[in-house]
Amino acid sequence: MFTDKQILRIPGPTPIPPRVQQAMNQPMMGHRSGKFSALFAKTAERLKPYFGTQQDVYIITGSGTSALEMGVVNTLAPGDEAAILVSGNFGERFAKICERYGVIAHRLEVPWGEAVTPELLDAFLKEKPQVKAVFATYCETSTGVQNPIAELAEVIRKQSDALFIVDAVSCLGAVPCEMDAWGVDIVVTGSQKAFMLPTGLAFLAASERAWSVIEQNKSLAFYLDLKAYRKSLKDQTTPYTPAVSLIFGLAEVLDILEEEGLPAIVKRHELMRDMTRAAMRALNIKLMAEDAYAATTVTSCDPQGAFDAEAMRKALTKHYNISIAGGQQHLKGKIFRIGHMGYCEPLDVLQVIAAIEMSLHQIGAPVELGAGVKAAQEVLIAHV
């Protein structure tokens, strides 16, 4: 087994394309040089289509959480009220950040594995007309659920002036996003998911509506002060030192994404979702998300006690060097999650399914070798 051939099928970080690795190997460059500024400004500009926005996209050196916090601290003040749509672990993170800043967080919770529907949100907002912001998770990584952001935005825009702030960390770049057309106010994502980069960057865009709030906000933040990022981007730079080598990589990532084109990328991810789901069904493994809300970037599977998910994951790592994810919070040890995102093709999905089947066999779980692979092949072959 090649020790450098680690196959990452977790929902981020995702594998780095060799071209991107090479781009990151460029010699270091002064981050205040004219050459870097030109690259930086152009790269930020090229991110806009993935957000579906005419607004500027800001690049933050930090994790996705740093940008989620930016979405909170720049728009709200202590005592403000917010609605948080909690469909899993990352929805809850928004609520925790709000509470840290003294924002009153009203949680609209759904059971893990379910989506927040427009109907639920409509009823919830009618009872909480005072909320100044609504926070949602586009793809809830912990459950493999994709919330219907366009429809949720429509509900909000119809009955409220609240800002709509969306965590799209584990899907942007692989899913449709029309921030401007849908009426979403802030979208946040990270570098290590569909953007195929190492961890370390986050991206954020804000609507004109959001900016009118941000400009008035007396935010208690320095590093995460969005106004400072806006001022600097006008000068083609960042307020604080950016992660230069990751920006080199991002420019190359954008080349790759532009070559395939967003519509084809979205379709590839839908295909990988459908293949994975067909395989799991063929293996009699329960899917956590229903078809209508199944994420295209990650599939959550619940063995419901038929086998030990952790033992299977360990066998997968030990025998095949493949990493998939386990459950989070109360689902720890109970479920497993397959990432199919970024630098991942339909053939890679066949590979991980085959390896899961063999790992099940190796831990003594009842499994028909090849049954999942065949079901996924049938989905794939219909598309080729």
Add this chain to the structure above:
Amino acid sequence: MFTDKQILRIPGPTPIPPRVQQAMNQPMMGHRSGKFSALFAKTAERLKPYFGTQQDVYIITGSGTSALEMGVVNTLAPGDEAAILVSGNFGERFAKICERYGVIAHRLEVPWGEAVTPELLDAFLKEKPQVKAVFATYCETSTGVQNPIAELAEVIRKQSDALFIVDAVSCLGAVPCEMDAWGVDIVVTGSQKAFMLPTGLAFLAASERAWSVIEQNKSLAFYLDLKAYRKSLKDQTTPYTPAVSLIFGLAEVLDILEEEGLPAIVKRHELMRDMTRAAMRALNIKLMAEDAYAATTVTSCDPQGAFDAEAMRKALTKHYNISIAGGQQHLKGKIFRIGHMGYCEPLDVLQVIAAIEMSLHQIGAPVELGAGVKAAQEVLIAHV
């Protein structure tokens, strides 16, 4: 001229050693995997000697400024008073962060190019016994001055319970630092200076005294909440997604630093400082810092109108692909700064001096070619 042979002689980012580039090329890894956790915990442990501490060192995905802000937001509260030793641009940054959080910042300012002496601090603190923290810059990158941190700490410890918080961004790893022995409470640095990594990481250590304050502090921070980093490091991990590829690089950097050994590294930087200063003197270019407080990582030079510093810098880039830094704030366009830090050897210093001489010739400034090089050679040869 090779376009990929850019010679960075700015005070950060500094060039990346090829071994470190290669290490960063390792395939991406799940940041919650056992393998990464083991690497992360060991790497954090190996940072301790450069801080001179038995305390844990925290690794933050962010710029140096993010860690400076951590030093403020986790120790102080609105209405608290702090003393800020301002000897240049980066001292002023501490003051600005304090003021953002409603902390009353008392500035002890010295003219750019001078150090804050123990006597000055002693007198200042006698007038401000109420300050809860004293902020200082170890190496003030904007002026090339190294403040006498050990002596300043002694002054504080003798007459105050205030925390002593030090920005060592542009020197740690190249200078002596005995945080525990000196009685410094928080030391902060960045990845892109003496640590020879790309931009994107910051490191911070805090004393037991600091922790007793931090644990009581109701910090208005989430991403920059030090308590969360402490809790996670006990589990060999980070509270939020770390920049994995930079951690791969950091482990390799620590190999390189350990091979040379900190005492030899410190001496190499002192030698490069002495060479640079001898050369500038031979070229009749004024040095901003006096000998006693001259930084070993960056030398600030003031042509005092004898030639156009910006024209010289431009010639240096155009003809020789070498980047040196200009002045900041009111010194913009007036001075130039040579970085000699990290992956930089005495022979590299000869190279940049030779190129500066030729650039001076090319912009029509009076210069005796070789005079600076010879003076630097004489310093070097006495050490070989």
